[in-house]
Amino acid sequence: MAKDKLEAQIEEEKAVLLSVCTSNTTLERVMEYLEELAFLVDTAGGVPVKKFVQNLAYPDPKTYFGSGKLDEVHDYIKENDIDLAVFDDELSPSQIRNIEAVLQCKILDRTHLILDIFSKRAQTAHAKVQVELAQYQYLLPRLTGMWSHLQKQRGGIGMRGPGEKEIETDRRIIRDRISLLKKKLQDIDRQKLTQRSNREKFVRVALVGYTNVGKSTLMNLISKSDVFAENKLFATLDTTVRKVVIDNLPFLLSDTVGFIRKLPHTLVESFKSTLDEIRETDLLLHVVDISHPDFEEQIAVVNQTLEEIHAGNKPVITIFNKIDNYRWIDKDPDDLTPKQKCNITLDELKQTWMAKAGTKTLFISAKTKENMDELRTVLYEEIKKLHIQIYPFNNFLY
Numbered sequence: 001m002a003k004d005k006l007e008a009q010i011e012e013e014k015a016v017l018l019s020v021c022t023s024n025t026t027l028e029r030v031m032e033y034l035e036e037l038a039f040l041v042d043t044a045g046g047v048p049v050k051k052f053v054q055n056l057a058y059p060d061p062k063t064y065f066g067s068g069k070l071d072e073v074h075d076y077i078k079e080n081d082i083d084l085a086v087f088d089d090e091l092s093p094s095q096i097r098n099i100e101a102v103l104q105c106k107i108l109d110r111t112h113l114i115l116d117i118f119s120k121r122a123q124t125a126h127a128k129v130q131v132e133l134a135q136y137q138y139l140l141p142r143l144t145g146m147w148s149h150l151q152k153q154r155g156g157i158g159m160r161g162p163g164e165k166e167i168e169t170d171r172r173i174i175r176d177r178i179s180l181l182k183k184k185l186q187d188i189d190r191q192k193l194t195q196r197s198n199r200e201k202f203v204r205v206a207l208v209g210y211t212n213v214g215k216s217t218l219m220n221l222i223s224k225s226d227v228f229a230e231n232k233l234f235a236t237l238d239t240t241v242r243k244v245v246i247d248n249l250p251f252l253l254s255d256t257v258g259f260i261r262k263l264p265h266t267l268v269e270s271f272k273s274t275l276d277e278i279r280e281t282d283l284l285l286h287v288v289d290i291s292h293p294d295f296e297e298q299i300a301v302v303n304q305t306l307e308e309i310h311a312g313n314k315p316v317i318t319i320f321n322k323i324d325n326y327r328w329i330d331k332d333p334d335d336l337t338p339k340q341k342c343n344i345t346l347d348e349l350k351q352t353w354m355a356k357a358g359t360k361t362l363f364i365s366a367k368t369k370e371n372m373d374e375l376r377t378v379l380y381e382e383i384k385k386l387h388i389q390i391y392p393f394n395n396f397l398y
Contacts, residue, residue: 017088018065018086019075019087020056023057050063054066058144083101087110126188134271201391213287213289222376239256254281268309282315285316294341324370326346
């Protein structure tokens with residue numbers, strides 16, 4: 001019953017979203033980023049009610065926004081009983097204190113929000129240790145003034161996990177806890193390494209992509225399994241591995257955590273053993289939500305993250321998912337102005353991306369199962385080639 005009350009409290013929290021539009025970006029792009037931030041707030045259980053954007057050369061080092069704009073946000077928060085303010089960038093400890101003094105509400109930055117969602121989503125002991133370590137590493141430099149705030153306001157978004165026990169207010173104890181968690185992860189890493197070494201003689205394939213592009217749904221279709229899938233960000237934290245057989249060819253397929261813009265460095269570090277599954281795979285299936293207006297940037301974010309974790313040299317099949325959800329606006333034949341992105345048909349988009357992707361490219365719908373036979377055929381051929389290369393003396397399957 002107590003848990004239900006806490007969840008109800010989380011669902012009722014109203015949030016304002018804040019971002020700075022610098023000379024390096026456009027207002028349109030900032031609003032798109034805030035839409036993603038709103039989705040993050042919704043995933044965490046909050047209700048985004050208003051977005052605030054200020055044009056600045058760079059965020060104010062003391063208060064992120066200028067003083068006048070921050071006063072405007074304060075007035076709105078007071079008039080509308082807003083519970084928290086969420087910033088689309090990572091804030092410094094001093095910025096959090098200064099902003100909180102003006103707004104008089106709970107302050108979260110993008111990193112803290114993502115960590116909170118990961119804490120909510122973590123199910124296994126492995127994922128919980130990884131998330132807890134990332135939380136402590138994020139919170140340690142922000143201890144000053146933060147714990148008194150947490151003691152006043154229990155529950156809600158950003159309040160999960162470490163920080164609710166008074167004993168953890170001591171820096172030394174938190175550092176000791178971080179050391180203990182790192183040791184636990186080292187033990188888990190060794191166990192995972194042993195598990196991966198036991199998968200020899202199988203080609204390993206991993207699904208990668210931006211969060212919420214349909215990787216888990218595709219995993220369920222290919223492997224005929226029942227991996228949890230939901231229209232929320234970071235529905236999958238733990239890597240799920242399934243043995244799959246296409247015709248007479250067996251291989252291992254893994255579903256991995258989704259990437260996101262500005263993925264917190266502490267999460268990348270603590271999820272090392274999970275990301276090792278990607279590093280040690282033989283073939284990557286890069287799943288893309290073609291219906292998303294910014295799918296090109298999402299592709300770039302995933303490619304950059306793969307480079308950062310030293311997995312950028314893997315063979316890749318690019319799978320554009322959700323073609324059933326792709327929409328475009330027919331352009332008037334008499335309109336001679338250049339086509340906008342919204343006027344490009346799916347067929348034109350296919351030709352464009354098949355030409356410039358540099359990898360094998362497929363267009364499917366995991367929801368309606370469109371073109372799944374083509375995907376299985378391509379998978380079979382690519383895995384067969386890899387199997388011959390990796391295990392040249394074990395080709396009796398073909």
